Amino acid sequence: MNFLSPLIMVLLWVKPITKDYIVNPPLGKENIALMSEATYDSLRLWIIIFLCVLRLALIRQHLQAYLNLAQKSIEQMKKEAGRISTKDLQKMVARVFYYLCVIALQYVAPVIMLLHTTLLLKTMGHHSWGLLSESSYVSPKEIVEGFNSVQSPALADNENQKLTVAQITMALDGLQNVFTPLLFRGLLSFLTWWIAACLFSTSLFGLFYHQYLTIA
Numbered sequence: 001m002n003f004l005s006p007l008i009m010v011l012l013w014v015k016p017i018t019k020d021y022i023v024n025p026p027l028g029k030e031n032i033a034l035m036s037e038a039t040y041d042s043l044r045l046w047i048i049i050f051l052c053v054l055r056l057a058l059i060r061q062h063l064q065a066y067l068n069l070a071q072k073s074i075e076q077m078k079k080e081a082g083r084i085s086t087k088d089l090q091k092m093v094a095r096v097f098y099y100l101c102v103i104a105l106q107y108v109a110p111v112i113m114l115l116h117t118t119l120l121l122k123t124m125g126h127h128s129w130g131l132l133s134e135s136s137y138v139s140p141k142e143i144v145e146g147f148n149s150v151q152s153p154a155l156a157d158n159e160n161q162k163l164t165v166a167q168i169t170m171a172l173d174g175l176q177n178v179f180t181p182l183l184f185r186g187l188l189s190f191l192t193w194w195i196a197a198c199l200f201s202t203s204l205f206g207l208f209y210h211q212y213l214t215i216a
Contacts, residue, residue, distance in 0.1 A: 002058050003207075005051040006200035009114070012044045013193045041127050048118045048192070052111050059107060066103050070096040110199045117192040124184035 011018050023040050024033050035043070070093045077084060077092075121127065 002055055002062070003203060005055060006110075006196045006203065009048055009051060009196035010193060010200060012047060013189065038128065041125075042129060045118055045122055045127060045129070048114065052115050052118070055111050056108070059104070062107055063100065063104060066100070067096065110195060113195050114192060114199075117188055117195065121185065121188040121192060124181065125188060126181045127185075 019040060022043075023035055023037065073092055073096075074089070077089075122129070
């Protein structure tokens with residue numbers, strides 16, 4: 001499960017494999033919608049967070065499996081003919097422990113990046129954590145208008161303050177028209193998918209290397 005979790009994350013964005021069969025599963029001759037698009041997006045966020053937490057919970061087993069490579073190397077050398085000096089044996093064992101921090105960083109860094117991109121996707125894309133509730137979004141213009149409505153009459157008469165508020169409102173409206181939630185959804189969804197795809201491809205290459213190339 002830990003090895004296949006990046007593949008599951010990748011498949012969550014493949015529409016013919018997961019989305020079509022979850023949102024509109026083909027049940028006989030009729031397609032019944034089990035959930036809406038917003039509910040599927042929220043469910044996808046929860047699945048990614050669960051898989052990331054699972055990988056972080058299994059980091060101890062992952063690092064222990066790497067440390068066991070030193071013992072496996074010693075057992076492999078015992079089967080070979082010839083002699084080996086104690087100094088070379090110590091170097092071979094110490095090499096495994098020296099790279100422990102690198103292995104831990106390679107394991108933790110992609111998971112932290114996935115968590116950050118997922119939380120950014122939820123926040124900037126205005127998704128909802130609830131599987132049944134719709135996400136609410138308050139525009140910057142509404143915030144500024146609400147701020148203007150609670151101002152006292154004495155402050156409203158200040159022309160300089162009115163000009164400043166108007167400039168801020170125009171700037172926020174301009175940024176809102178460019179950096180829309182739809183833009184962030186596409187950008188952060190692709191970034192999350194790309195990190196998960198790179199994580200699975202590197203894990204697959206590492207498995208192939210340790211199973212075949214090191215033995216050869």
